[in-house]
Each structure stands twice: as C-alpha cells, then as structure tokens.
Amino acid sequence: xxxxxxxxxxxxxxxxxxxxxxxxxxxxxxxxxxxxxxxxxxxxxxxxxxxxxxxxxxxxxxxxxxxxxxxxxxxxxxxxxxxxxxxxxxxxxxxxxxxxxxxxxxxxxxxxxxxxxxxxxxxxxxxxxxxxxxxxxxxxxxxxxxxxxxxxxxxxxxxxxxxxxxxxxxxxxxxxxxxxxxxxxxxxxxxxxxxxxxxxxxxxxxxxxxxxxxxxxxxxxxxxxxxxxxxxxxxxxxxxxxxxxxxxxxxxxxxxxxxxxxxxxxxxxxxxxxxxxxxxxxxxxxxxxxxxxxxxxxxxxxxxxxxxxxxxxxxxxxxxxxxxxxxxxxxxxxxxxxxxxxxxxxxxxxxxxxxxxxxxxxxxxxxxxxxxxxxxxxxxxxxxxxxxxxxxxxxxxxxxxxxxxxxxxxxxxxxxxxxxxxxxxxxxxxxxxxxxxxxxxxxxx
Ligand code: AMP
Ligand code: MG
Numbered sequence: 001x002x003x004x005x006x007x008x009x010x011x012x013x014x015x016x017x018x019x020x021x022x023x024x025x026x027x028x029x030x031x032x033x034x035x036x037x038x039x040x041x042x043x044x045x046x047x048x049x050x051x052x053x054x055x056x057x058x059x060x061x062x063x064x065x066x067x068x069x070x071x072x073x074x075x076x077x078x079x080x081x082x083x084x085x086x087x088x089x090x091x092x093x094x095x096x097x098x099x100x101x102x103x104x105x106x107x108x109x110x111x112x113x114x115x116x117x118x119x120x121x122x123x124x125x126x127x128x129x130x131x132x133x134x135x136x137x138x139x140x141x142x143x144x145x146x147x148x149x150x151x152x153x154x155x156x157x158x159x160x161x162x163x164x165x166x167x168x169x170x171x172x173x174x175x176x177x178x179x180x181x182x183x184x185x186x187x188x189x190x191x192x193x194x195x196x197x198x199x200x201x202x203x204x205x206x207x208x209x210x211x212x213x214x215x216x217x218x219x220x221x222x223x224x225x226x227x228x229x230x231x232x233x234x235x236x237x238x239x240x241x242x243x244x245x246x247x248x249x250x251x252x253x254x255x256x257x258x259x260x261x262x263x264x265x266x267x268x269x270x271x272x273x274x275x276x277x278x279x280x281x282x283x284x285x286x287x288x289x290x291x292x293x294x295x296x297x298x299x300x301x302x303x304x305x306x307x308x309x310x311x312x313x314x315x316x317x318x319x320x321x322x323x324x325x326x327x328x329x330x331x332x333x334x335x336x337x338x339x340x341x342x343x344x345x346x347x348x349x350x351x352x353x354x355x356x357x358x359x360x361x362x363x364x365x366x367x368x369x370x371x372x373x374x375x376x377x378x379x380x381x382x383x384x385x386x387x388x389x390x391x392x393x394x395x396x397x398x399x400x401x402x403x404x405x406x407x408x409x410x411x412x413x414x415x416x417x418x419x420x421x422x423x424x425x426x427x428x429x430x431x432x433x434x435x436x437x438x439x440x441x442x443x444x445x
Contacts, residue, residue, distance in 0.1 A: 001294045001301075003405065004364045008335060010291050011305060011314075015339035018314060020189040020190040020263050028179055030170045033188035034232065044154035045180050048086065049105045049253070052129050053149045056096040056131060056138055057089075057122040060146040069120055071139040080106065089122050096138050097124055105150060125149035134401070157181055167342040169232075189341045191234040193262040194333075195255055198226050199279070201242040201322055219391065220268050220325040227326075231334050231423050232341055234335065236262060243270065245278035248418040252286060252308070261311050263340055266333060269320030273303040279317045280304060281305045288315060296405060298363045299388035300324035303332060314340075321388035327366045330400060348402065348417035351378035353410055361408040368393045369401035371418055397421065 009344070022036040037221070053056065064070040074096040080087050082102030086185070089106035095308040097106045109122040112123060124144045132139040155179065157163070164174060170188070176259075178186070203218040204211055218240060222424055228235045238255070241248045270279045271293070280293055283306050293304040301325075304317035318328025335345060351371060357363045367382040380401050402417040403410050410416065 001290050001296050003296050004023055006330070007292055007295045007303075007305065011332060011336050012339045012345065014291065014307060015314060015336040018263055019340055020192045022187050023190050024185050025188050027175060027184050027186065030178070031172060031175055031185055031189060032232065033170050033191075033341055035164055035166055035168050035170060036187045036189045036342070037121070038166045039178075039183065039186070041159050041161045041163050042183065043157075044159045045157040045362060046151050046153060046155060049153050050082075050151050051103050051105065051125045051149060053100055053127045054100050055098075055127040056140075057099045057125050058096045058140065058144055059120065059122055060124040060144050060165075062094060062150070063124075063126075063142070063144045064138050066140045066142050066144075066166060068141045071141045071387040074121075074138045074140065074271045076136060076138050077274060080104065089120070091093060091120055093120075097122060111374050114371045123147060125152065147422075148264040151342055160398075167344060168240040182290065192234055192337055192340045193236060193260060194228050194233040194264045194266055195236045195238055195250070196221070196228070197238045197251070197265070197267045198240045199248070200240065200274075201268060201331055203240050203242075220320070220322050223322070223325070224266065224268070227329060228333075228337075231337050233264070233337055236260065240268075241267075242271075243278065245274040245282050248278065249282050249285060252282065256263065256308060256310060256312060258262070264314045264316070264333070265308065267315075268316045268325045270319040271304045277302075283308075283315065283317075288312070293317075296363050297327070297331075298360055299367045299386075300327045300366075301363070303328050305332070315398065319388075322391050323368070323386075323394070327400075330421075331366055334423075346419070349378065349417055350415050351380040351401075351418045353381050353401070353412055353414045353416050354381040356412045357382045357403065357410050358408060359403045360407055364405050365403040367401050367403065368397040369399045369403060369418065370397055371399040378418070380416060410427055 025033060063072050074094050075092065077090060077092060077095050077097055079085065079098040080103040081100045084103055084106035087106050089108060106122045123146050126140060126144045126149060127149065134268065174321045198218055198221045202214060202216050204215040206217045206219065206222055221237060225235050225237050237249065240253065267279055269317060273318065287309040288306040290304065290306045294301055295303050299321065300319050302319050306315040308315050316328060316333050318325050337343065367386050369380050369382050371378060373381045382401055383393045383397055399421060400419045
C-alpha cells in the first residue's frame with residue numbers, strides 16, 4: 001500500500017503528460033478557464049494622461065506662491081469632459097481649464113509629446129471644492145503639486161510589461177484587467193473531459209419516488225456532475241453499471257474508440273474486496289497500466305489509479321461510499337485536473353486544531369471539518385460523524401482537515417493542514433451552521 005505523497009507524485013507525473021491542448025475563447029467566456037500562454041500588456045492603461053478629479057487643470061509652477069491671503073488668479077479658458085479629444089492647451093499665462101474626471105489633460109503647446117517640466121504644460125489638477133470663482137477668474141489659495149490628481153499614461157498597465165502567466169486561472173479580476181487592456185480573446189487550456197461511471201446494482205435514480213427493498217439512491221452520480229465543472233472539467237456522465245463486468249468492459253472499449261475520448265475516466269464503487277468489485281479485473285483485461293490500488297488514507301483506502309491503453313485517459317476508481325468518493329475527487333482527481341490544465345499544485349492553509357482528535361495510526365485522514373476564526377487565528381475542528389457513508393456532516397462543514405499518517409491521536413493545538421471544500425479558496429463564512437445534528441454512535445471513523 002502506498003502513501004498519499006507517493007500516490008500524488010505518481011498522479012502529477014502522469015497527468016502532466018496528458019494535457020488536453022488549447023483553444024481560443026472570447027473574453028466573456030474566459031472566466032474559470034486556465035491561461036495556456038502568458039500575456040504581456042498590449043497597450044498603456046490609462047491610454048492618455050487624464051484627470052482623477054472634477055476640478056481645474058493648472059500649471060503647478062504658477063500656483064507656487066498661492067495662499068489664502070494672496071490667492072493666485074487664473075483665467076478659465078474652457079471646459080474638457082471625459083470622452084472629448086484632448087484640447088490643445090494654448091500659451092496663455094495664468095490660465096486654467098475646467099476639467100472633469102477622466103478627461104484628457106490639455107496638451108502642451110506644440111505636440112502631445114513635449115516633455116513634462118516644459119513651463120507651459122498643464123501638469124496638475126486641483127479639486128473643484130478647493131477653489132473659488134470670482135466672475136471668470138479662478139482663485140487658488142494653496143500651491144498645487146506637479147502631478148497632483150493626474151493619472152499618468154501607463155500608470156496602471158505599461159505596454160510590454162508582463163501581465164498574466166500561463167497556468168493561472170482567469171477570474172473576474174483578470175477579466176477586469178484584460179478588458180481594460182482591450183484583450184477580447186485568449187488562448188486557454190481546453191477543459192479536460194471526464195467520463196464518469198457509477199457502479200452498483202443497488203443504485204436507484206435520485207428521482208425515483210419509492211425505493212425498492214435493498215436499493216439506495218445514487219447520490220454520488222449527481223454530486224460528481226455538480227462538482228467536477230467547478231474544478232474546470234467537462235463531465236460526460238455515462239450512467240450506472242449494475243455490477244456487470246462485461247458491460248463495463250464493452251462500455252470502456254466504446255468510450256476509448258469513440259470520437260470524444262476523455263482525458264480522465266472516473267468510476268465510483270467496485271474497487272474494494274467484495275465479490276462484485278470488478279473494476280481492477282476489467283482494467284487488467286483491457287490492458288490498462290495500474291499505477292496503484294489502495295492508498296494509506298481514510299476514508300477511501302481502496303482507491304485505484306491507472307492509465308488506459310492507447311496513450312489513454314487517466315483512470316481513477318474511487319470507492320462508492322459518498323465521502324470516500326468526495327475525498328477521491330478532492331484529493332486525487334482534482335490534483336490531476338489541475339496538472340492536466342497546467343496549474344500548480346494546491347497549497348494547504350494551516351490552522352490550529354481546536355480539540356484532540358483520534359485517528360487510525362498509519363493512515364492519512366481527510367476529515368470533514370469546520371474552520372473558524374478566533375482572535376485573528378484560524379481554528380479547525382474535525383466534525384463528529386466521520387464515517388464514510390455520512391453525508392449530513394458535510395452540510396455543517398466548510399473545509400477538509402488533513403491529519404498526517406503517524407499516530408493515533410492529533411493533540412489539540414497542533415498546526416494542521418486545511419483545504420477548502422471547493423476551488424474558491426478558504427472561505428470560513430460560506431457554509432453556515434444548519435439544523436443538522438450528527439447522529440453519531442461513535443463507530444467506524
Ligand atoms: P462499493 O465501493 O461499491 O463497495 O460501495 C460502498 C458503499 O457505497 C456501498 O454501501 C454502496 O451501496 C455505496 N455506494 C456505491 N455507489 C454509490 C452511489 N453512487 N451513491 C451512493 N452510495 C453509493
Ligand atoms: Mg459496489
């Protein structure tokens with residue numbers, strides 16, 4: 001049985017060879033995608049020097065002597081608003097332009113490229129609230145600093161500077177920057193296609209009104225269809241295989257020879273020691289390369305990782321209990337999806353363990369947890385009800401806590417690794433306490 005670290009290393013190594021290629025997408029479809037090539041700024045933002053305030057563009061040197069007792073008097077030559085083409089400032093001494101936020105600064109006489117410091121350049125803006133008017137004259141009662149309230153050309157983004165690196169995920173702030181720079185299309189990693197099979201003759205559709213005796217609802221099929229897209233995948237849900245190895249063999253063959261070969265195949269159930277746990281045998285018959293079967297973890301120990309033949313998709317067989325499937329997804333499939341997309345491995349957040357927690361010695365445990373902030377420090381507790389069939393504690397959890405292999409108890413106050421439930425990072429307010437109480441007999445963690 002291999003350790004989680006060894007398992008992860010193998011997964012990352014294999015996934016990096018199976019990247020799904022790239023595609024161009026429009027900016028409005030880019031959120032959530034991973035950038036395939038790095039980008040540099042194609043232009044300056046702001047594109048021209050402009051005013052940060054509603055006020056008056058002045059020549060700072062002309063205000064040097066201004067004071068409330070001896071205000072400087074300037075003649076207002078006109079008004080410029082956002083959207084106006086830049087006006088030529090003229091050569092009139094002791095003058096100012098009324099200027100609105102976002103309007104281009106009046107240009108120096110001659111050309112727009114005349115260097116700053118040229119005495120006739122309007123180089124500062126004073127806020128309207130700080131001025132007085134007397135007829136056509138503007139009164140200024142303090143020196144205005146050169147550059148005051150002026151947004152420089154390229155002050156936010158400078159043309160040619162590095163902007164975003166390959167492997168970074170595009171979110172709303174990236175869209176804001178890209179739109180500011182006029183980038184309307186970009187090269188992203190194609191979404192990895194994930195084919196999902198559920199196994200188990202006991203599985204009834206969640207929409208079935210009444211369960212026949214011995215049947216349970218298929219909960220992880222809908223769960224995986226909901227969760228995988230959050231981590232960048234395109235899901236192809238292939239339905240339930242009712243513990244029929246022959247059918248699984250045929251369906252896998254069809255999938256591999258079909259037009260939409262996935263990058264990853266995920267099955268739930270049928271990887272343990274039961275008489276119906278047929279997944280390993282079918283994979284062997286198919287000629288798959290099995291990298292590992294069983295990892296020293298809880299829950300989800302019988303997890304299997306393979307590569308299907310023909311330079312094939314990655315294959316994950318996760319055990320059928322819902323929380324084993326969730327841990328398989330979060331700690332095995334998600335790292336693979338990130339690597340397939342060229343994203344760096346995720347780093348845990350550290351938090352203090354609130355109370356001592358028992359665990360099986362020698363296994364790395366991924367436990368349903370609740371993270372809270374107390375006096376500026378993150379505190380985490382493993383929730384009651386860690387058995388792998390128990391879904392209800394997930395409704396009160398807002399994180400996964402990870403306990404490393406050695407020891408049968410993790411002392412309260414230890415620093416432990418915490419992972420967010422989803423891809424959005426640690427959010428301690430995302431999942432409020434609900435009415436659910438764990439009915440925990442204290443058995444089978
Ligand atoms: P298995 O890994 O196939 O031995 O299944 C382990 C446990 O998970 C059994 O109690 C199954 O009934 C249950 N199980 C398997 N698949 C699902 C599923 N899709 N949804 C909910 N429970 C499942
Ligand atoms: Mg089964």
